[in-house]
Amino acid sequence: EPEVTQTPSHQVTQMGQEVILRCVPISNHLYFYWYRQILGQKVEFLVSFYNNEISEKSEIFDDQFSVERPDGSNFTLKIRSTKLEDSAMYFCASSRVAGGSYNEQFFGPGTRLTVL
Amino acid sequence: AQSVTQPDIHITVSEGASLELRCNYSYGATPYLFWYVQSPGQGLQLLLKYFSGDTLVQGIKGFEAEFKRSQSSFNLRKPSVHWSDAAEYFCAVLNEYGNKLVFGAGTILRVKS
Numbered sequence: 001e002p003e004v005t006q007t008p009s010h011q012v013t014q015m016g017q018e019v020i021l022r023c024v025p026i027s028n029h030l031y032f033y034w035y036r037q038i039l040g041q042k043v044e045f046l047v048s049f050y051n052n053e054i055s056e057k058s059e060i061f062d063d064q065f066s067v068e069r070p071d072g073s074n075f076t077l078k079i080r081s082t083k084l085e086d087s088a089m090y091f092c093a094s095s096r097v098a099g100g101s102y103n104e105q106f107f108g109p110g111t112r113l114t115v116l
Numbered sequence: 117a118q119s120v121t122q123p124d125i126h127i128t129v130s131e132g133a134s135l136e137l138r139c140n141y142s143y144g145a146t147p148y149l150f151w152y153v154q155s156p157g158q159g160l161q162l163l164l165k166y167f168s169g170d171t172l173v174q175g176i177k178g179f180e181a182e183f184k185r186s187q188s189s190f191n192l193r194k195p196s197v198h199w200s201d202a203a204e205y206f207c208a209v210l211n212e213y214g215n216k217l218v219f220g221a222g223t224i225l226r227v228k229s
Contacts, residue, residue: 031215033215033216033217035217041221042206042219042220042221042222043160043206043208043217043219043222044219045216045217045218048215048216050215055213055215056211056213056215056216058216091159091160093160093217097214098213098214098215103148103210103214104162104165105162105217106162107152107159107160107161107162108159109158109159110158110159
């Protein structure tokens with residue numbers, strides 16, 4: 001069964017450093033998402049991406065964040081200058097469509113980001 | 117804006133007992149609702165979804181959920197819980213544009229033998 005994959009599974013970085021989290025969505029999916037979950041808290045939406053542009057973003061997704069689909073398979077989340085409060089589990093998800101009865105978002109296993 | 121409330125932070129049930137996890141949503145139109153499960157250190161796995169039609173939906177692992185519009189609820193149930201069901205369960209609603217899931221705070225299920 002096709003699945004969303006994410007690398008790395010765990011990333012440790014120093015405050016102020018840039019990180020890139022990578023995701024490979026399911027191959028025939030057209031919509032891509034990033035969510036994050038700070039330890040002990042709820043899963044929060046960050047951004048959705050379709051047709052090479054952002055379709056929705058949350059207030060969390062400020063200028064320090066960016067997303068890119070650099071080739072036909074990868075979807076990346078970049079944090080330009082990490083802060084301590086960026087420490088969280090980051091989930092990538094993809095769906096075949098958006099809205100309607102076919103929007104089922106499939107989640108990857110997550111990347112745990114630790115900012116020291 | 118959409119919101120989801122899961123009133124129970126922790127629930128403990130005995131193995132073999134029945135389970136009901138509560139979920140209330142706030143949404144103006146017909147909601148698209150989901151239940152996800154997260155085992156420790158794992159990602160989110162979809163248990164079931166409601167889009168329209170029959171208000172009782174069946175999911176994987178023997179779970180079901182009932183959509184009640186009058187109560188704005190989408191409670192998850194299982195008739196007989198197994199120790200492997202111990203995990204965190206999240207209820208979620210899709211926004212009106214279909215491009216964002218709004219999650220509840222989650223309910224941690226502990227199963228005692």
